[in-house]
Amino acid sequence: MKSPTFDETFYLSAALQTVHQGELDQRLPRKGVAPLPILLNYYPAVRATGGVSRADIWKGELTDPPLINRARLMNALLVGIPTMLLVFVWLNRRRGYLAGLLGAALLAFSPVMLAHFSVATTDSCFTLMGLLALAALTGYWKRPLIRTLFWVALTVALAISAKYSGIFLLPCVLVVVVLATAQQQLTALSLSQLWKLCQRMMVVFTLFLLLMMPLTWAFHLFAFAGPLKAVPYARTQDDSHWIRILGRGPSAQKIMDVAHRELKSPAPLWGILHQIEHNSEGHDAYLYGEVSQGGWWYYFFLVWLWLSTPVELVFTVLTLILIPGLWQPARKNLLPVLARDQTEAPSTEDETSETVPTPLAPCV
Template sequence: MTLRQGPSLIMHAITLGILAMAFLWQTTLARRAWSITFDETFYLNTALQTDHDARLDPRLSQNGTGALPVLLANVPAAMTVERTSRPSEWRGSPDDPPVNALARLISSLLVGLPLVVIVYTWLLVRRGYLGATIGGAMMAFSPTVLAHASLASTDACFALATLVSLAALAAWYRKPTPPRFLLAGATIGLAISSKYSGVFLFPVLLFVLLPRMWERSSSTGWRRFVAVGWMTGARLVLVAALAGLVVWATDGFSFSGPLKTVPVEETPANSPWVKVLGNGPTASWIMDAAHRRLQRPSVVAAVIFRWLHNRRGHPAFLMGERSMEGWRWYFPLAWIVKSTIPEFLLSLAIVPLLVVALRSNIDEEVALGQTRFVWLVAGGVFWVMVCMARVNIGQRYLLVLYPLTFLIGIDLLCLVWRWRQRWLLVVGGLLMTAQVASAVAIAPHYLAYFSPLVGGAPQGRHYLVDSNIDWGQDLPALRSELERLGYDRPLLAYFGSADPEGYGLDVTMFPTVEEGQLDRFDVIAISASKLQGVYPDGDPFAPFRELSPTGTAGYSILLYDLADPQAAEALRIAWRRYPDDERARYTEIQDREP
């Protein structure tokens, strides 16, 4: 394919350069404004430990984390400082902010910026300058994309690797050749090594394989179904093996302990080993060999962790409700309340635009329709997967759907209105204007963006918490707010893993306080996730929800003046309700070296 007719290559380069600079400037604002988020501490600590040990930290796979994002951004940043051991992977250090800042910069350049470039270039090749400009602007000014492209975490890397994998799948679907098929398999491995959600690409591959295998089969009747099933299954197994090898390669071909973690005599009756093998002598011999002689590849440990995590669920909050198992409508609602109005409208327009395109029988190159088919399958499969998930902790899991929505929606707009450029120009201009306005209005608090349809960021905590609005990012804002209000004896109930000392904060952490010391403090700052009762168990901070905060730090930490008798009483109630096991766990973490 060639570039659609339009401005010169110089104009394309200038436009893309402007979008890239705008994107990087906005991520710079966010990187400088935020403290280390909850998960970034884990990634940084495992990177520092990796550099210290000269081997990949096994805690990555033990926590079901793909190694690729850590290797791309965090390990290079860790190599710029003195080697240090981090036995406590979830505890931050006052020395972390500069290292994390470098990791974030690397991630913005190597992961975030290519996301914008891919969307712009893909639409440029397919739909020309106007479509590319609309798509590039939607990406460059998307609060969701900006938020996660500003962090040294896994979500943006997963989105990038998924787009690369879909490009490889589309290339094979357009022209099936063995090299293209192997490339698609390898890129699926890269997506999984970014985030284990990448397993959704296997059913995508299935739907892409079936029509090609059907065309290839020369059998008739039921034999054709058997042949197609055999050819498809064989290729899926081949890709699974290749992808698994790629994932294991990013883990340094490491192992994470014995294949069976406990001895035979300690195996519970409900263990999958017993359910599969039984309790006979042969089963005992196999389980003993698995425990004593066989090692477990790190990728197996990660898959097991992810399976168990989804099986048991995770504490979640949705519009005043709490659950360990999540809700089928969690992610659709998160899409509505966390997307900008142009993003939401574009997603709504996809189905009617697709219907119009199909009914109109619009003439276009076959290859264009084949690539769009891959996009649509990927988007549909991913939506089904996330709606079935029992871990409902953040709209960030939907990040990959934003570039897909821009690609599909704008591609269809350009197709349906290919002879109505003025309409496309007007609609595209409105989309871009509204998108830019959304990003500018919330800057630099992109992570806390909520649609004005639900009251914006100030009302966000009533709909969703955790990484949707409160990921531990607002310690710098807390320092500014404490100085503005004149408090000097703050108590902090913090949902985060960063060390406040690293941001110039002299605060006392709530779990460390004795009941007799509560009168010493003049203000308590409570993270939104704790205020809404997601963490810890028992909803100890519930009384504060009846009070109006004195101030807010960003949109994620709320301050309550303890000179107010109601706030002081709420504090005493919270202390008594706070679980003792949480105090002990917090103390244990703090007693370790960071």
């Protein structure tokens, strides 16, 4: 309440620079920061100031607190409340009013969620956009149509533009596309059917990418983050990806020089590549008095235990216990299909006796 977080100064400076120059501040994707939370929360808060350029983007000013407080208010209104409403509406449609009310209450009274909704950072915005993407993906699973695929592409673009960690949604979309296509197309386990399935899947996923990529760039205001290759050929290190792919030589030098001098990198591409490179190099993490750049496999498990409220921990245990029961509706839906496919039992020698259908085998 009394001071900004470490990131808020950076986001405010980038928003002021965006307003000042009339285009997205290149330092956002260059630092691996997706711009959507800054455009949603900070841009409206600083637009009336006319913007200002700061040489040190991490250095704050005494006039920053009112602007950051406005951005926090925007985050609560545009991200926090919509997240709670989304959870309520989704659960209300799936399981009724009481389930929706309980789910929204778990967010409304969660100290962790309240903390993120009360500061103008990127995590809460990514939570909202990620939930929207999963909701759209669920809709596509139920109705695999072109219009539902468009909503998937739009919401995934929003999630990636909120935080570049959103690229984890791409393999999720691929899996759902494969399953939804198999559900529609696969009628027999033959090579021809599998080939048609692969063709259909590739067409659908390619269409998704063709929709998603320009939408993602649009949420970056169609900005560039610099040359496609940051440094010329002469300054390229031997461990660079360019050298690993192209090697060294006259042809490789010509390609790299053209990429450095004439080609520009779209902002989302630069930001995603920056995060991939940053994660491959490692990041300082702390746990139990130890510092590591590779992290610990049990880190997030311990964080969940320490930061969750008793109510959240109880519901986690209940969820794990009740997971086997979630398969019951699927089993019930499968029984009519088995009944239709069930052949009649052979009649007995007495043709006048009634034919007794064979009982359904237990569905495992």
